Amino acid sequence: xxxxxxxxxxxxxxxxxxxxxxxxxxxxxxxxxxxxxxxxxxxxxxxxxxxxxxxxxxxxxxxxxxxxxxxxxxxxxxxxxxxxxxxxxxxxxxxxxxxxxxxxxxxxxxxxxxxxxxxxxxxxxxxxxxxxxxxxxxxxxxxxxxxxxxxxxxxxxxxxxxxxxxxxxxxxxxxxxxxxxxxxxxxxxxxxxxxxxxxxxxxxxxxxxxxxxxxxxxxxxxxxxxxxxxxxxxxxxxxxxxxxxxxxxxxxxxxxxxxxxxxxxxxxxxxxxxxxxxxxxxxxxxxxxxxxxxxxxxxxxxxxxxxxxxxxxxxxxxxxxxxxxxxxxxxxxxxxxxxxxxxxxxxxxxxxxxxxxxxxxxxxxxxxxxxxxxxxxxxxxxxxxxx
Amino acid sequence: xxxxxxxxxxxxxxxxxxxxxxxxxxxxxxxxxxxxxxxxxxxxxxxxxxxxxxxxxxxxxxxxxxxxxxxxxxxxxxxxxxxxxxxxxxxxxxxxxxxxxxxxxxxxxxxxxxxxxxxxxxxxxxxxxxxxxxxxxxxxxxxxxxxxxxxxxxxxxxxxxxxxxxxxxxxxxxxxxxxxxxxxxxxxxxxxxxxxxxxxxxxxxxxxxxxxxxxxxxxxxxxxxxxxxxxxxxxxxxxxxxxxxxxxxxxxxxxxxxxxxxxxxxxxxxxxxxxxxxxxxxxxxxxxxxxxxxxxxxxxxxxxxxxxxxxxxxxxxxxxxxxxxxxxxxxxxxxxxxxxxxxxxxxxxxxxxxxxxxxxxxxxxxxxxxxxxxxxxxxxxxxxxxxxxxxxxxxx
Numbered sequence: 084x085x086x087x088x089x090x091x092x093x094x095x096x097x098x099x100x101x102x103x104x105x106x107x108x109x110x111x112x113x114x115x116x117x118x119x120x121x122x123x124x125x126x127x128x129x130x131x132x133x134x135x136x137x138x139x140x141x142x143x144x145x146x147x148x149x150x151x152x153x154x155x156x157x158x159x160x161x162x163x164x165x166x167x168x169x170x171x172x173x174x175x176x177x178x179x180x181x182x183x184x185x186x187x188x189x190x191x192x193x194x195x196x197x198x199x200x201x202x203x204x205x206x207x208x209x210x211x212x213x214x215x216x217x218x219x220x221x222x223x224x225x226x227x228x229x230x231x232x233x234x235x236x237x238x239x240x241x242x243x244x245x246x247x248x249x250x251x252x253x254x255x256x257x258x259x260x261x262x263x264x265x266x267x268x269x270x271x272x273x274x275x276x277x278x279x280x281x282x283x284x285x286x287x288x289x290x291x292x293x294x295x296x297x298x299x300x301x302x303x304x305x306x307x308x309x310x311x312x313x314x315x316x317x318x319x320x321x322x323x324x325x326x327x328x329x330x331x332x333x334x335x336x337x338x339x340x341x342x343x344x345x346x347x348x349x350x351x352x353x354x355x356x357x358x359x360x361x362x363x364x365x366x367x368x369x370x371x372x373x374x375x376x377x378x379x380x381x382x383x384x385x386x387x388x389x390x391x392x393x394x395x396x397x398x399x400x401x402x403x404x405x406x407x408x409x410x411x412x413x414x415x416x417x418x419x420x421x422x423x424x425x426x427x428x429x430x431x432x433x434x435x436x437x438x439x440x441x442x443x444x445x446x447x448x449x450x451x452x453x454x455x456x457x458x459x460x461x462x463x464x465x466x467x468x469x470x
Numbered sequence: 471x472x473x474x475x476x477x478x479x480x481x482x483x484x485x486x487x488x489x490x491x492x493x494x495x496x497x498x499x500x501x502x503x504x505x506x507x508x509x510x511x512x513x514x515x516x517x518x519x520x521x522x523x524x525x526x527x528x529x530x531x532x533x534x535x536x537x538x539x540x541x542x543x544x545x546x547x548x549x550x551x552x553x554x555x556x557x558x559x560x561x562x563x564x565x566x567x568x569x570x571x572x573x574x575x576x577x578x579x580x581x582x583x584x585x586x587x588x589x590x591x592x593x594x595x596x597x598x599x600x601x602x603x604x605x606x607x608x609x610x611x612x613x614x615x616x617x618x619x620x621x622x623x624x625x626x627x628x629x630x631x632x633x634x635x636x637x638x639x640x641x642x643x644x645x646x647x648x649x650x651x652x653x654x655x656x657x658x659x660x661x662x663x664x665x666x667x668x669x670x671x672x673x674x675x676x677x678x679x680x681x682x683x684x685x686x687x688x689x690x691x692x693x694x695x696x697x698x699x700x701x702x703x704x705x706x707x708x709x710x711x712x713x714x715x716x717x718x719x720x721x722x723x724x725x726x727x728x729x730x731x732x733x734x735x736x737x738x739x740x741x742x743x744x745x746x747x748x749x750x751x752x753x754x755x756x757x758x759x760x761x762x763x764x765x766x767x768x769x770x771x772x773x774x775x776x777x778x779x780x781x782x783x784x785x786x787x788x789x790x791x792x793x794x795x796x797x798x799x800x801x802x803x804x805x806x807x808x809x810x811x812x813x814x815x816x817x818x819x820x821x822x823x824x825x826x827x828x829x830x831x832x833x834x835x836x837x838x839x840x841x842x843x844x845x846x847x848x849x850x851x852x853x854x855x856x857x858x859x860x861x862x863x864x865x866x
Contacts, residue, residue: 123590123591123592123593124591124592124593126590126591130590130591133589133591133593133594134591134593134594137591137593137594137597138593140597141593141597289494290494290497290498291498292498292501292502293497293498293501296501296505302848303840303844305847306843306844306847306848307804307839307840307843307844307847308804308805308807308818308843309804310807310808310810310818310822311807311818311822311836311839311840311843314818314822314826314836314839315836315840318826318832318836319516319832319833319836321519322515322516322519322520322832322833323511323512323515323516324512324515325515325518326518326519326522399607403607403608403609403610404609406609406610406611406612407611407808409611409811410810410811417609417611417612417615421615424619432624435619435620435624436616436620436624439612439615439616439619439620442612443608443612443616446607446608446609446612447604447607447608450606450607450608451603451607454606454607
């Protein structure tokens with residue numbers, strides 16, 4: 084049987100397509116930059132209104148901030164002349180020469196100039212210690228902990244304070260600026276972590292006295308503002324010790340900060356302990372470990388590991404809280420700025436704002452860096468959990 | 471066939487010093503002894519040191535005349551006749567005022583920013599994130615000093631005040647028209663009271679009816695009408711019995727009106743914005759904690775986005791939000807003590823600052839101050855525990 088010509092043509096016409104038609108490119112309006120703008124900025128009338136509102140708000144703030152910090156700012160100069168209003172300079176922004184000029188005061192306070200190398204060594208040693216502790220894959224982290232919690236405090240004391248016949252003694256009243264901020268916050272962390280662990284274990288203890296005392300201490304300190312703890316340390320501590328051993332101002336503040344931070348650290352560690360499954364405790368007991376070995380080898384390593392992000396967050400809070408020591412008369416970074424900004428040599432309309440902007444940048448860089456670290460660690464640990 | 475004896479084994483005899491019970495007694499006794507010794511030593515030294523400094527301990531100073539002035543007082547106070555005790559109350563009320571207003575503002579800003587951070591609008595969520603990161607990573611004290619010294623103190627002086635709607639803004643603060651009640655204003659207050667009670671009653675009734683019949687009542691509109699509309703109508707009927715006293719620009723000062731001091735404004739602004747950043751994070755975490763399935767289930771039941779948010783997401787998110795929110799409120803209250811840095815007369819500035827310096831009664835003054843903050847904290851956490859046990863999910 085043969086097909087007629089007409090039938091053949093119809094059969095050919097029916098055979099329309101062998102391969103799938105390649106997809107058409109999506110409409111221009113849905114892809115690339117335009118599509119992104121449409122979905123993320125202009126999806127609904129309400130969103131359009133929000134975008135316009137926020138855009139105007141940012142246009143109002145950002146150019147002014149940039150003008151103040153960069154374009155209208157004075158960058159060079161030796162005294163207030165650089166930063167005051169003049170005919171050719173009607174808008175004056177930040178007065179950066181003031182910061183350059185006082186930078187060493189902001190960093191070291193009144194620490195004697197020929198001895199400042201000691202502070203620099205301290206900064207380097209501290210940086211090594213912190214890196215060692217925070218870098219989770221670092222070699223010999225046990226040595227790092229020993230360095231951070233034992234070697235570093237002793238060396239720093241000898242370096243910064245002097246004495247022992249090795250170095251010339253620098254009275255703590257001369258310390259100032261970033262040095263005091265770092266010393267106070269580091270002492271806070273070095274003391275609060277071990278003390279916080281002890282308090283947290285105490286709070287979970289089965290011994291009623293230990294538990295009660297821990298709870299009282301933790302809740303008491305957490306219930307009052309840091310400033311009253313500092314006041315207590317600065318006016319009551321000298322009363323509680325014999326006259327001959329009356330501690331100096333810095334030590335008083337350090338005691339206050341350390342106790343305060345310990346209470347908060349205790350709660351952070353307790354949360355970590357609570358997150359350890361009961362099976363870990365029971366497993367440890369089943370293989371015959373005593374309380375101390377169980378905590379040391381099984382529970383604390385796991386609890387502290389998952390607590391690292393929260394410990395870092397507590398440290399951020401502590402780092403910010405160290406600014407309060409200025410209220411009890413210490414010369415931390417904020418206090419040095421408060422002193423320098425009213426110096427007549429730099430009396431200009433924007434001196435104060437510049438000083439605060441500088442301090443804000445300092446704190447922001449440190450705190451933001453630490454919080455990024457905490458978040459990264461958290462993500463890493465949760466990845467390990469999710470396996 | 472031998473049957474092994476299953477007689478209970480005698481517990482192994484351990485030396486008495488290895489007995490856990492005796493050990494724990496020993497540890498506790500040692501701890502008590504150390505704490506008691508520390509307290510004894512501290513008290514002894516304190517008595518010694520106080521005697522040497524000729525400071526009489528006790529609370530006798532409470533009734534002595536204070537003799538110093540306080541720049542903002544909510545209750546009557548004068549330097550020449552008021553006592554230290556009165557100064558304490560003035561400070562405490564100032565603390566509560568700034569903390570109360572701060573909580574309101576921080577909540578409003580915090581919830582707004584927290585919700586904005588979750589917006590699908592890229593610009594908005596980025597701006598909110600920027601706000602949170604910037605504010606959270608700069609110490610509050612620095613922010614307060616900035617608002618006070620660099621912003622409010624840098625405003626023009628009285629002669630060149632910014633003027634608006636009968637108010638003045640200058641480096642002495644914000645001066646607003648002060649509302650003065652005229653005779654007949656009592657009726658408006660009464661109407662407001664009735665409106666509030668009425669709307670509560672209506673809410674309870676509507677709720678009951680909805681539970682019973684499923685019918686919804688327009689609670690929002692009725693509440694607005696009762697709380698705002700009713701007093702407005704009454705005041706219109708009474709001929710608007712409220713007048714404003716406008717501040718008058720004098721030669722050196724502004725007279726009359728309602729003055730808001732720069733210290734107060736800076737503190738309020740600082741703690742509100744600071745705490746708001748933390749509240750925003752709390753709110754964001756709370757909303758994210760409600761699983762996506764809840765929204766999807768609501769949509770599949772045919773609910774529209776707004777009722778879904780109101781009836782499904784918010785109630786569940788609040789369960790997560792409220793405990794950390796309370797602790798942020800407590801933080802705000804405690805942080806208001808930073809007033810001392812900019813000279814706002816709060817409890818710490820007045821009492822732990824001036825009174826302590828004048829009387830030298832360090833132990834008593836610090837103890838009272840701490841007791842105040844501690845009781846605020848403990849009362850709040852007590853209320854929180856009750857709330858938590860009420861809303862706790864009943865699990866099978």
